[in-house]
Amino acid sequence: MTDQRLTKTIVERAQPRDKDYLIWCGKLRGFGCRVWPSGKKTFIAQYRVGGRSGRERKKTVGTYGVLTVEQARKEAEKYLALAKTGHDLAGEERQARSEMTVAALCAEYLQHGVAIKKESTVKTDVGRINSHILPLLGRKKLSAVTRAEVERFMHDVAKGKTAKDEKTAKGRSIVKGGKGTATRTVRLLGGIFTYAINQGYLQSNPCTGVKKFPDNPKDRFLSQDEINRLGETLSLAETVGLPWHLNEDGKLKHRPKSDDNLREIVPPHVTGAIRLLLLTGCRLREILHLRWKDVDFERNLLNLPDSKTGRKVVYLSEGAARVLHDLPKVGTYVILGKNPDKPRSDLKRPWTRIARHAGLDDVRLHDLRHTFASVNVARGMSLPKIGALLGHKSTSTTARYAHLTEDPLRRALNEGSESLISAMIPNGREDPE
Known part of the structure; x- marks a missing residue:
C-alpha cells in the first residue's frame, strides 16, 4: 500500500485485468477500489472486528459512476469508524441478508452475479429460475434451504412437477421436466448459492454433495x-x-x-x-x-x-x-x-x-457436429486435435469420443498383424466349424 490518496484520476486510469484486483488508498486505511475484468469498479471498506485478531470484513460501499471517489470515501469512513468502536455493521447487514428469500437472491444474482456469462447463457438461466427454482423454492429463506431440500427439489423437477404447457401473449409456453433438466437446474442453483457465499450471506452451499442424475448425452453419429x-x-x-x-x-x-x-x-x-x-x-x-x-x-x-x-x-x-x-x-x-x-x-x-x-x-x-468428430476420429486424428477443431476448452468434453478410437485401432491392428496371421494361419486352412 502506498501513501498516495485514492483519487478520481487513479480510478479512471485503472485498467481491467484477467482477474479482479484492489487499489488501496494510502491516506484512509481500509478504503479501496476493486477493478473487475469487465471494467466495472466498486469501492470497498475493509476492517477487522475486535482489532487485529478479529475477523476481517469487506463491505462494498458503492459503484464508481454511481458514487464519486469522495462520496465513497465518506461512506467508507462510517464503516471504519464504527469498526474501531467494536460495531460490525457489515456483519449485521450480512446476517440480515442470510434471511433473504431464494427469490430475492436469484434477483440479485441476475443483476450482479452474471457479468462474465454470455447473454445466451443468462437467458437460459432466467428460464430455469422462472420455470423451476422460483415455483418450488422462491419463498424459502436461504437459511431454510438444506441439502435434503435441494434433493427433493431435484426429484420434483425430474418428475415433472414444474412442467406446463400454457398459452401466452406471444404464443405458447412449454416447460418440460425430466432428469436432464433437473440436473442442470441444480447446477445453476449451486452457482447461485456460491454467489451468496462469496457475498457473505451463507457459510456453506446446500447443493454440495447432492448426487445428481448422470448426464447421458444423446450422441448420434451418422454412418x-x-x-x-x-x-x-x-x-x-x-x-x-x-x-x-x-x-x-x-x-x-x-x-x-x-x-x-x-x-x-x-x-x-x-x-x-x-x-x-x-x-x-x-x-x-x-x-x-x-x-x-x-x-x-x-x-x-x-x-x-x-x-x-x-x-x-x-x-x-x-x-x-x-x-x-x-x-x-x-x-x-x-x-x-x-x-x-x-x-x-x-x-x-x-x-x-x-x-x-x-x-x-x-x-x-x-x-452433424458429432459426426464431424466421429469421422475424423475414425481416420486416426488424435482427440487433442479433435478438441482443437471443435473449440473445446476442456479435454473431458472431447473424451466423449474416446470410444470411437476402437475402429482405427482395430484397423491398425489388422494391418500390422498380417505377417503374424500368414505365419500362424497357412493359406488354405479351413476355418474351424
Whole structure:
C-alpha cells in the first residue's frame, strides 16, 4: 500500500485485468477500489472486528459512476469508524441478508452475479429460475434451504412437477421436466448459492454433495450410408425440390396452392448451412451468425469473434471453403435470412423436411457436429486435435469420443498383424466349424 490518496484520476486510469484486483488508498486505511475484468469498479471498506485478531470484513460501499471517489470515501469512513468502536455493521447487514428469500437472491444474482456469462447463457438461466427454482423454492429463506431440500427439489423437477404447457401473449409456453433438466437446474442453483457465499450471506452451499442424475448425452453419429443419403437429399432439395408431405393438422398457409407446386426447392443458403455444419463441426449459432467479414478465403479460416467458448478460429477443409465460395453473397451474414442484415434465427422447418426425406428423422442438427468428430476420429486424428477443431476448452468434453478410437485401432491392428496371421494361419486352412 502506498501513501498516495485514492483519487478520481487513479480510478479512471485503472485498467481491467484477467482477474479482479484492489487499489488501496494510502491516506484512509481500509478504503479501496476493486477493478473487475469487465471494467466495472466498486469501492470497498475493509476492517477487522475486535482489532487485529478479529475477523476481517469487506463491505462494498458503492459503484464508481454511481458514487464519486469522495462520496465513497465518506461512506467508507462510517464503516471504519464504527469498526474501531467494536460495531460490525457489515456483519449485521450480512446476517440480515442470510434471511433473504431464494427469490430475492436469484434477483440479485441476475443483476450482479452474471457479468462474465454470455447473454445466451443468462437467458437460459432466467428460464430455469422462472420455470423451476422460483415455483418450488422462491419463498424459502436461504437459511431454510438444506441439502435434503435441494434433493427433493431435484426429484420434483425430474418428475415433472414444474412442467406446463400454457398459452401466452406471444404464443405458447412449454416447460418440460425430466432428469436432464433437473440436473442442470441444480447446477445453476449451486452457482447461485456460491454467489451468496462469496457475498457473505451463507457459510456453506446446500447443493454440495447432492448426487445428481448422470448426464447421458444423446450422441448420434451418422454412418457413411446416412451421410451419403443426406448429401443426395441436399442436392435434390436445391435443384428439383423435395416432395410435399401434407399434414392434415398443419397450417394452411404452409401448403402448396396448386398441384404444380407439390415440390419445394430449398434455398442454397439453407443447404449450404447444413453442409458447413457437417464439414466444419461448428455449432449452429456459429454458422448462422457467421459474417462475410469473418471469412478468410486466403488462409481458409473463419475468425469467429464470439462463440460459446469465446474467440475462435475455425480451419476450413477444401470442401468447406468450396461451399462458402459457391454461396451467393447477400447482406452482412453468410447464411441469408429474411433480413439481409440480421442473422437467420434457425433451420428447424427446412431441416425437418430434409431429415425426413433422407430417413434421418431422429437426427438433430447438432448431431452433424458429432459426426464431424466421429469421422475424423475414425481416420486416426488424435482427440487433442479433435478438441482443437471443435473449440473445446476442456479435454473431458472431447473424451466423449474416446470410444470411437476402437475402429482405427482395430484397423491398425489388422494391418500390422498380417505377417503374424500368414505365419500362424497357412493359406488354405479351413476355418474351424
